[in-house]
Amino acid sequence: MNSFGRLFRVSVFGESHGECIGVCIDGCPAGIALSASDMLPDLDRRRSGAKGTTPRKEADLPLIKSGVFNAKTTGSPIVIMFENMDTDASSYPEMKDTPRPGHADFTGSQKFGGFNDYRGGGHFSGRLTATLVAAGVVAKKILGKAKVEAKLIEAGGS
Numbered sequence: 001m002n003s004f005g006r007l008f009r010v011s012v013f014g015e016s017h018g019e020c021i022g023v024c025i026d027g028c029p030a031g032i033a034l035s036a037s038d039m040l041p042d043l044d045r046r047r048s049g050a051k052g053t054t055p056r057k058e059a060d061l062p063l064i065k066s067g068v069f070n071a072k073t074t075g076s077p078i079v080i081m082f083e084n085m086d087t088d089a090s091s092y093p094e095m096k097d098t099p100r101p102g103h104a105d106f107t108g109s110q111k112f113g114g115f116n117d118y119r120g121g122g123h124f125s126g127r128l129t130a131t132l133v134a135a136g137v138v139a140k141k142i143l144g145k146a147k148v149e150a151k152l153i154e155a156g157g158s
Helices: 036-046 105-111 119-124 126-143
Strands: 009-014 020-026 063-066 078-083
Touching: 009 126, 020 126, 036 126, 078 126, 105 119
Parallel strands: none
Antiparallel strands: 009 020, 020 078, 063 078
């Protein structure tokens, strides 16, 4: 399933090395101020470049395609896209039949009967987290000043 939620529904689309990735958000009330620049601080926090992350560099510039007019949400579904620019997939053909440990290569192949786009993890790539970050920014605007917090109490035993 590529969609989740009931009142605030999020559907992600695209593949890591396809033309673009994106998110469709349904259930956002009309009249909420929203612009692409609102998403940039959160997108900057998920950007690659730290040790152990992908060397791939993407601008992660959100393109709001629908659901916003005159910098306010309209109440219709919001579509936000991100163009993929750094898409050198030359190293992936040999991985087609050899799933990478710690990735969803095998799962994607099984789910889609081998028709999945395996380049860079395809639809299961960490690249698609940019779409979830964008949806999170919209959700935070709806929640307003509500505080959402998580704590790790224990890991690996007492």
